[in-house]
Amino acid sequence: MAKKGDWVRIHSVVLKAEERTAKLPEDTQACDLEQWTKGFLLADAKLGDEVEVETAVGRIEKGTLIDEAPYYDHSYGKFVPELIAIDKQLREEMAEIGGDK
């Protein structure tokens, strides 16, 4: 249960697939155009409810409540062995031609 004033993320469908009239590849044409934003919840609600939020600039935006206390979890990625090989090669190149600093 999210409380009024909580920072949340909402989702909405801007255009249903059948409403999309722009020149689009077939794969995109088959999808809804979806939208997300964040804001302060204007009334108590639970996940999946249709809600209103006040965004960072003070706009009122409607949508489905999909996340309470949203956060980012993008990262530096998993180990990529190819990069270690490149780094080793570059250090060897430098050892051969001599650093110039």
Added chain:
Amino acid sequence: MALAKDYASVMGRSNDIQKDALGLDYAEFETSPIAFDYEKLMTSTGYTLEEVNRIQSQYGVGNTPLLEARNITKLARKYAKPGYGARIFIKDEAANASGSFKDRRAACAVYHAKKLGYKGVMAATSGNYGAAVASQAAIQGLKCIIVQECYDSKGVGQPEIVEKARKCEALGAEVVQLTVGPELFYSFLSILEDTGYFNASLYSPFGIAGIDTLGYEIVQQCREKLGKDPDMVVCTTAGGGMVTGTARGVRKAGCDAQVVSASIDLSGLSMASDVDFNKKSCTTGHTGFGVPYATDPDHSDVPRSAARPLRYMDRYVTITQGEVMYMTEMLAQLEGIERGPAGQTALAAAFSLAQELPEDNILVVSETEYTGAGKHVQPQLDFAKQNGIDVRIGDPKEEVPGKSVVLPASPALFKYKEADVDHFRASLIKKAVKKAGVKPTESDLEFLAEETKKDVDFVKSVLEKEGLL
């Protein structure tokens, strides 16, 4: 009565919304169905180079260091014939307030918005420009909304774009995120209409005027440091603003250096495809933006784009994703500066281009960008692997965009590909005439010659072949 906000109604009001949101009526620059007065549009900003410099200095932008990449130069010389391998310099644009050259565009656009009395600014961008507008809005005290194309239909976002969203929010902006598709413009216009904010378009004359200082600084710094002008300036090219503004600044400084556009080759991938969206292992600086914007600059979010790359570029070269990723590692390992991959497109091309220039030549790469979680070689390659892309070490010539990322097995394998600029020029000429649907006049032919940095005879020969003259 409230205005209808459905797709057709909002798009139908597009011209009026844009006019209100730019404080600029593009109709006054139109001279015929084909031509418009480009220089009049550019001077309509009323901002001289000195004025732009003053604004940028006040807001944490510009006067970035010009770094000599001594070790990268040394390595390039190892693979060049004797006496060849130009000195490579890098303009460290990551030193700007929000970490990229886009601050130059944003500083002027936000300044202009504030001067005209707008309460907020908006920009449609998935790239560094969002962070730049958010940063300048914070500094100059305006509200800011960034609209970005971020996710595919499964809700999976490009790590680089997700990072940009985080950064925009960290700088106080609201971020509206969308799935793939050009109808982003509808959401953008609709919010623009509701809020009455300024359209801080990437392609406004205010934005492009902001880049002139970059080219000017490059020449000034070369003269101060080296006592001579650069021989070649290489610009990463997507929407074309970088190459347009940099070349304008270089020329304003009285320098005739060759200006080279460089893009990552993403041929074969559709930019509007939901499936292809996450098969890209880079989100900008690629041909998916570079070629369409060069050959049809006016399909952006303003009626006439101030970024007109074919007016300025001398050459257009491409490079692969694998070469750019490798170069990002090279910059960190050999020069001790860790920067984001997108800014390295020009540097990867420069490594190869420098090998064809004599040792006493000066080659300048016009930018770097900030790096961080998501916006870094490792998460981008990890993401590529998760999306079924074959990441391997080998010959970059074998890379197939959307299928593989081939990291060069040796620095010897870096080799740019020369694109046929005359082909792009012919494409621009044909599109411009077909779009207008009229027979070009003599002054239209002259306009198209200026648009493509060619003469009237070239324009005529293109149109004659198509039966458009």
